[in-house]
Amino acid sequence: MxxxxxxxxxxxxxxxxxxxxxxxxxxxxxxxxxxRPAPPADLSTVHRCDLARAWLRRFELPEEWSRRAMVCRGVRHGLGVLFPWLRAVQARLWLPSDVYPVYFELARAAGLAPASYPTLPAPLLPAPLLPGSPADDRPEYLLLANPSKPLGRYLSEAECDAVISWLRESPHRHLLIDSVYDLGTPFAVGTRRLLDTGRAVLLHSVTKGWLWPRTFGVVLLGPAQTELADLAEAFRADPPTPAQLGLADRLLTEHSxxxxxxxxxxxxxxxxxxxxxxxxxxxxxxxxxxxxxxxxxxxxxxxxxxxxxxxxxxxxxxxxxxxxxxxxxxxxxxxxxxxx
Missing domain, CATH: 3.90.1150.10 (Aspartate Aminotransferase, domain 1)
Structure with missing residues (x-):
């Protein structure tokens, strides 16, 4: 149904x-x-770079990562930019089959043919993702939600261990982490462990914590993606509106x-x-x-x-x-x- x-x-x-x-x-x-906070009545000028640094400070991430923090309109928008790029580099994509149907809609609209894995009643990494599985030179991306809905919990330590082992087997393997349901500061321990691998792209927004969907988010690129000017330019070419930036600034400061x-x-x-x-x-x-x-x-x-x-x-x-x-x-x- x-x-x-x-x-x-x-x-x-x-x-x-x-x-x-x-x-x-x-x-x-x-x-x-x-x-839910009301939008601000006044429209002051807010710069994306300032918002990126404010977001990094809030989540206790290094401010020097600001050049990696791509400002967008939320996780859905961020994936809408990332997925066409994955298609251009002929990447494999793995999506959770029972989390969010929009993942598949966005991927297929971008020309991708994603594979899937279940998360209910527990995340079950498919055989090609298990440690010891063969790897080649083709880019490979695994999308994880942490915490995951409708599973209703964070990845366990053992589950993070398995993902990290899979990453270590090939330099061409990367993660996309949807952290929109994480309301804490800093991000969950498992998310920080995966970020520390240097192989993860983190997506977050004000959708759940501030109850403002499709308004403001950040896609924190990994070191490898940061060097790709075309990907960064794709985000810069499709920014939030001035009103959305102003609202995001108000949410991060006055409604922290x-x-x-x-x-x-x-x-x-x-x-x-x-x-x-x-x-x-x-x-x-x-x-x-x-x-x-x-x-x-x-x-x-x-x-x-x-x-x-x-x-x-x-x-x-x-x-x-x-x-x-x-x-x-x-x-x-x-x-x-x-x-x-």
């Missing part, structure tokens, strides 16, 4: 059964609308504490969800997902029809997030019933 189809199904089910517990809301902007507030609200909503779950359902959520900060996705190893039929819970089938062979489902904590 595609996402749009599920949304129609959800509305029908909630209308027909008002006592059904809605654990399938996914719109964080609607759920947390009172926290908002990601923590968002995280606190999400934690409170998660607890309210857990309080209403039967013990057997709560126990089916992996501990790492249940305790991960700032998440509102909770995978449970019970099919969605079973949750609805036996427990009165409306959940999302895993297939809503993309191709998945896992029979489990996803609970969320965003519905009005879990708010304050």
């Amino acid at each position: 595609r996402f749009e189809e599920f949304q129609e199904f959800r509305q029908r089910q909630l209308s027909a059964a008002p006592l059904l517990l809605d654990a399938a809301e996914t719109n964080v902007y609607r759920a947390l609308a009172p926290l 504490d908002l990601p923590r507030q968002v995280g606190d609200e999400l934690a409170a909503r998660a607890e309210r969800l857990f309080e209403r779950l039967p013990d057997e359902v709560l126990g089916a959520i992996p501990t790492a997902s249940r305790t991960s900060p700032g998440t509102y996705f909770f995978p449970v190893d019970i099919p969605a029809p079973t949750l609805q039929r036996e427990y009165g819970l409306l959940a999302l089938p895993a297939g809503v997030f993309g191709e998945s062979r896992w029979s489990g489902s996803i609970l969320t904590s965003l519905a009005n019933g879990f708010g304050t």
Whole structure:
């Protein structure tokens, strides 16, 4: 069932059964609308280089990396610039099959034919990515989300070890890390370990922490990509608007504490969800997902029809997030019933 189809199904089910517990809301902007800052009334001139340095300072990254920090309008826009470049250099691309269908839409629109790997119920690197797999001279990129939705947690130490081992086997291997769901400062330990390899491109934005999608983001290129003038020029040729830059400056300065507030609200909503779950359902959520900060996705190893039929819970089938062979489902904590 595609996402749009599920949304129609959800509305029908909630209308027909008002006592059904809605654990399938996914719109964080609607759920947390009172926290979202208003755009500034005045438009002051803001330079991209200043915003790049402000972003680096916030996440405790070296300011000398500013020439590697490409300002964009968010992760989706950043991938929309990166994927055509990957096609031009004939790179292989691996995408998570069950995280975000837009990854595949953007890749195919750029002329790529991406391969995939599942993340549910745990990230499973495909055989060609496992340490010891053969490598050639063709560029190869693996996209990881950290933290990952709908898995609802960060990569484990062992999972990071496996990725680093794969990188070390060929100088032509690189990572794309989507860190948009990371609300902390600095970035998660696993993300920093992968950055330290010098083989990762990091993508981040104000989408989740500040609740402003498609406004401002940064693509932090790795050392190898920084030397490619055509890639950097592609970002410079398609910048955010002056209004978007002004809003980003206001978010990073006057609303610097908002990601923590968002995280606190999400934690409170998660607890309210857990309080209403039967013990057997709560126990089916992996501990790492249940305790991960700032998440509102909770995978449970019970099919969605079973949750609805036996427990009165409306959940999302895993297939809503993309191709998945896992029979489990996803609970969320965003519905009005879990708010304050």
